[in-house]
Amino acid sequence: MTETVIVRELRHRYGSTQALDGMSWSAEHGAVTAILGPNGAGKTTMIEMAEGLRRPSEGEVRVLGCDPWHADAAHRARVGVMLQDGGLPGGTRPSRLLRHLARMYASPADVDALVARLGIGDFDRTTMRRLSGGQRQRVALAAALVGRPDVLFLDEPTAGLDPHARRDVWRLIRETRDAGVTVVVTTHSFEEAERLADRVVVVARGRVVASGSVAEVAGTHTLEESYFALTEEVR
Numbered sequence: 001m002t003e004t005v006i007v008r009e010l011r012h013r014y015g016s017t018q019a020l021d022g023m024s025w026s027a028e029h030g031a032v033t034a035i036l037g038p039n040g041a042g043k044t045t046m047i048e049m050a051e052g053l054r055r056p057s058e059g060e061v062r063v064l065g066c067d068p069w070h071a072d073a074a075h076r077a078r079v080g081v082m083l084q085d086g087g088l089p090g091g092t093r094p095s096r097l098l099r100h101l102a103r104m105y106a107s108p109a110d111v112d113a114l115v116a117r118l119g120i121g122d123f124d125r126t127t128m129r130r131l132s133g134g135q136r137q138r139v140a141l142a143a144a145l146v147g148r149p150d151v152l153f154l155d156e157p158t159a160g161l162d163p164h165a166r167r168d169v170w171r172l173i174r175e176t177r178d179a180g181v182t183v184v185v186t187t188h189s190f191e192e193a194e195r196l197a198d199r200v201v202v203v204a205r206g207r208v209v210a211s212g213s214v215a216e217v218a219g220t221h222t223l224e225e226s227y228f229a230l231t232e233e234v235r
Helices: 043-050 094-102 111-117 133-145 163-178 190-196 214-218 223-232
Strands: 003-014 017-028 032-036 058-063 079-082 151-155 182-187 199-204 207-212
Touching: 003 043, 003 182, 017 032, 017 043, 017 058, 017 182, 017 199, 032 043, 032 163, 032 190, 043 058, 043 151, 043 182, 079 133, 094 111, 094 133, 111 133, 133 151, 133 163, 163 182, 163 190, 182 190, 190 223, 199 214, 199 223, 207 214, 207 223, 214 223
Parallel strands: 017 207, 032 182, 032 199, 079 151, 151 182
Antiparallel strands: 003 017, 003 058, 199 207
C-alpha cells in the first residue's frame, strides 16, 4: 500500500530535554494508524510536525508527498487536524463555527449531517467556551472532518467522551477510513487501538519501540501487556 505519512529520524529538543530521538514510522493510505505511548513520549510533538505546526530540529516528514512545514494552502486543505487542546474559538456556537469553516473549502462535508451524526445539535445553543470537554471534542472532530480531508490527524479524539459518544466516534472514524482517508490517531486507550487500528506504533522516550498490526505488536500477550513490557524497557 501507498505510504501517505512518512516520518524519518525525527529529532527535537526543548532546551535540555530530548523530546524526539530518531523517531521513524509511516502510515498507509486508507488505514488507521494508532500511536500509543506514555505522557512525555513525544506523541504530540511528532503529530504537530506532521501537521506542519512545528518544525523538527532534525529529520524529515512527508505528508501526501510534501514537507508539511512548507506546504501551500492547497495541501493544507487536504489535511484534517484535531488538536489535543481544541484550538477553537470560544465565543461562537458550534454549528455557526462549522459553517464558517465549511466556507473555506471548495467541496466541504454536509455540516447538518456532521452535527446530527455527532449529536452536536443537543448543545448547539451553547457557546464553545461553555461546553463540557466531551462536547468540545465532538465539535473539534467535526471541524477536522468538514473539509473532506485525505489525511486526518486526531490527537486523543475520544478523551472525555462517555461510552455511547465514544462508540459513535469510533464508528465514524472507521467509515472515514473505509472511504479511503488515511487516519492517524494518538491515544492512551488500548481498547481504542484494538478496535480501530490497522497498524499500531508504540513510542517511548522519543523513539519507536514497536510497530505493526495489533497482533504483531501484542504477540502472545494482550496489547496492554506488550505495551507495558516495551515501554518499561526504555524508562
